[in-house]
Amino acid sequence: MxxxxxxxxxxxxxxxxxxxxxxxxxxxxxxxxxxxxxxxxxxxxxxxxxxxxxxxxxxxxxxxxxxxxxxxxxxxxxxxxxxxxxxxxxxxxxxxxxxxxxxxxxxxxxxxxxxxxxASGPAGGGSVGGVSSGGELEQYAKEVVDFSSHYGSENSMSYTMWNLAGAPNVYPSSGDFTQTAVFRTYGRWWERCPSAGAPYRRTPRSFHSRDFLELAFEEPVYPTAVEVLETYHPGAVVQILACSLNPFSQNPPTDVRWEVLWSGEPSKALAPQSRQFSPSIRHLSFPTNLLRVEVNSSLLEYYTELDAVILRGVRERPMLALYKIPLIDMNDLSDGEDETAIGIGSQRHPQAGDGKYNNTGNGYFDKLPYELIQLIVSHLTVPDLCRLAQSCKLLQQHCCDPLQYLQLSLQPYWATLTDASLVHLQPRCVLLQRLNMSWTGNRGALTSNGFCSFLKACGQSLVSLELSCCHFLTEASLEVISQTCPGLQELNLASCDRLQPQAFSHVAKLNSLRRLVLYRTKIEQTALLSILTFCTELQHLNLGSCVRIQDYDVVASMLSVRCRRLRSLDLWRCGSLTERGLAELAAGCPLLEELDLGWCSTLQSSSGCFQRLARRLPRLRKLFLTANRTVCDADVEEMAACCPALHYVDILGTRMVSPASLRKLLQSCPNLKLVDVSFCSQIDTRAVQELSALFPNVAIKKSFTQ
Incomplete structure (x- = not known):
């Protein structure tokens, strides 16, 4: 020995x-x-x-x-x-x-x-990216399975999430490239616009995600590393998860698990140059070829751009992971549980009053006013409420009080939310007014029937419903919403791109709607005109990237007649809008404060449409004319003269605006917070630096390509 x-x-x-x-x-x-x-x-x-x-x-x-x-x-x-x-x-x-x-x-x-x-890994065969000498597979993404938003168009590859499939196109170069994947928003200014929904209480501090994307790889492996190639303004990645489901399998399992490989807080790199982000990841008990990357761009100065994601791993489970030696699990050195990994409503402990746990004394809690205990409990997250309800009968009464569930955000728990979770929450939510279920229910975890049952029991008082990226929704789901929620004022269906066009006809029955988000949906013109006919109280409408609408001039005309209280309108990449429709819109909706006409290439400045728009809408706070090459000095000067309340202006891509007219805009609009002049050929970096020094409270953006 x-x-x-x-x-x-x-x-x-x-x-x-x-x-x-x-x-x-x-x-x-x-x-x-x-x-x-x-x-x-x-x-x-x-x-x-x-x-x-x-x-x-x-x-x-x-x-x-x-x-x-x-x-x-x-x-x-x-x-x-x-x-x-x-x-x-x-x-x-x-x-x-x-x-x-x-x-x-x-x-x-x-x-x-x-x-x-x-060093001791098994030798392996070929993979998408190759095999290292130690048997470790290196794979690039084979397919982009799902995502929450992107800057690009549904009909092209520029700035879309689909650029993440395959090997990198740009890395190690850095800068603003169309071949990369770019999300729709960045910074915090977006959340400060009137069109943004109110934040939800009880959101866990550990939940930072604002956007996500899911990538499928060729071969399932036990991950040893995940590398994200960031080519512009890195630092947005806040969480990386792995799924037990093989997206290419013909027989998917009934139990789908998501495990966090790495999580962190939003950050901002010191320089916008490219980098290879490779955090230390946790070991998995199952092989995976489906990754989810979640981002938060709130601290970034400009759009973050991703070029590729690399998955490294081995085919066989490592020996140390097989024996479950805790030495290798050091990403989280605390003994606490991850609240987002615990199923809502899980019964792990004996209920108060069962057997030897039966104790009628509540100590000093009996001396506290009911309202004070309610106030204390109101600061707990939903999983903590479910845990605390199992401690004693008094706290169970407080934790199950319907007044604690006037608003409920289940988005942070998308990975564990099931039909059973909704059944458990149902008795507590009879007074529910605001519900956020965005990102939930994908891959069979939540069904349309389970959602409909919950809504029938708890939806009578709903005024706000967030359902972005909910792929379990069907036509029957929207029908139940229209029948059960007569007072609904806010409905978000962003990126519900699997809903069939005929399903949106039920939205027209919600005639109390004030805010409607249909970004990246398959809604067609007939259903949209029906909605505008009956939902005359609309104040905020998002039709960004709705590519199935043929004639936006007709839509603009209907808005000017039926929705005269409109305050914000997003027509991002709505290609058929002309100066005729824009003129009718400006004449019929004088209360407009936000107008996004980004990438509406059919609008021509030579017609005078932008100058008439500025004169008609003096209350404008946000005006995006992104990528309209015809915007000129006369348009910018008219904005300066007629729209003193402007906060956010985007004239990216125009070649006809000079530094002099931009300076006039900055002088005339004291509330300006953001001006994007990227790819404006007359406004160079030196001019931007000089204007930034003169107007330090304004973020003047100008991207670059190395």
Whole structure:
């Protein structure tokens, strides 16, 4: 055994502890006429996971067994118990060091384990990206499965999420490139516009995500690394998750699990240059070829751009992960549970009043006013409310009070929300007024029937309903919404791109609507005109990237007649709008404060449409004329003269605006917060720097291409 310890050269100390902790009795081997060296070799192979190769450890076992059989027997009987205890003590020391050491030490130890795993990984076959010498597969995304938003058009590849499929197009170059993936928004100014919905209470502090994308890879692997290639304004990635479901499988499992590989807070890189973001990830108990990347661009100065995502991993589960040694799980050194990973309404503890837990005394809580306890409880998240309700009858009464559930955001728990969760919450939500279920229910976790049952029981008082990226929705779902929620004022169906066109006809029955978001949906012109005919109270309407509407002039004309209280209108990439429709819109909707005409290429400045627009709409706070090459100095000067309330202006891409007219706009609009002059050829970087120095409270944006 002394020879074994001295000459051990393979793997990590943890694998040595596993080998030592496997006792072998040579006397028992002799009684079965088995030579010690043969049996030792077999057991060593079992410890190694059945691999077909002989390690240095196995060779030493054979040597010891072959050289001195009696001596070997005596040593084993006397030394193995002690060595087993020593190995356990060594493991406890490592565990204690993991808990008490600094995070950098822990991550350093984890790196060492990962390198040892990669060095001893199994040899593998080919993959999309190739196989390293240690058997680690490198894969680029095969397909973009789902996403919440993108800057590009549904009918092109420029600035779309589909650019993330395959190898990088831009990296390591940095700058503003059309071949990258870009989300729809950045910064915090977007949330400050009148069209933005009010934030929800009880959102966990750990939930930072604002957008997401899901990527499918060719082959399922146990991930060892995930790399995100960011080519412009990096720092938006806040969470990376892996799914147990194979998106290419013909027989998907009933139980779909999402596990967090890495999570962090929003950040901002010191420079907008490209980088390869590769955080330390947790080990999985299942292979995966479906990743989800969630982002938050609120701290960034401009749009973040992603070029590719690389998944590295091995086909076989690593030995250390197989034995579940906690040493390798150091991303989270706390003993607490992740509240987003706990199913809402899960019953893990005995209920108050069951058997020996029956205790009628509530201590000092009995002396507190009911309203004060309600106020204290109102600061808890939804999972915490469900846990606290299991502690005692008094707190259960407070945690289940319907007044605690006037507004409910289930978006942070999209990965665990099921039909059973809604059934559990149903008795508490009879007074529900605002509900956010965005991102929930995908891949079968939530069904249309479960949603409809919940809404029939709890939707009578609803005034706001957020359902963006909810792919479980069907025509029957919208029909139930229209029948059950007569007082609904806000409805968000953004990126529900799997809803069939005929389903939107039911929205017309919600004649109390004030805010309607239909971004990236399949709504058609007939259904939209019906909605505008009956929903005359509309104040905020988002029709961005609704490519199935043929004639936006007809839509603008209907808005001017039926929706005269309109305050915000998003017509992002609505290509058929002309100066005739814009003139009718400006004449019929004088209260407009936000107007997004980005990428509406059919509008021509030579017709005078932008100048008439500025004169007709003096209340404008946000005006986006993105990528309209015809915007000129006269248009900008008319904005300066007629729209003093402007906060946000985007004239990206025009070649006909000079620094002088831009300066006049900055002088005339004291409330300006944002002006985007990217790709404006007459306004160079030097002019931007000079104007930024003169107007430090205005963020003047000008992107670059390296």
């Amino acid at each position: 002394g020879i074994l310890v001295q000459r051990y050269t393979y793997g990590s100390a943890c694998e040595l502890a596993l080998c030592i902790a496997t006792p072998i009795d040579p006397l028992a081997l002799c009684s079965h006429n088995i030579s010690p060296n043969t049996k030792a070799l077999e057991i060593a192979k079992q410890v190694r996971g059945g691999a077909g190769r002989t390690t240095e450890v196995e060779k030493e076992w054979v040597e010891v067994g072959g050289l001195a059989h009696p001596l070997f027997s005596a040593c084993c009987r006397s030394m193995f118990p002690m060595l087993t205890l020593l190995s356990m003590f060594y493991y406890i020391c490592l565990r204690r060091r993991c808990r008490s050491g600094s995070r950098s030490e822990a991550l350093g130890s984890r790196r060492a384990v990962e390198l040892a795993q990669r």
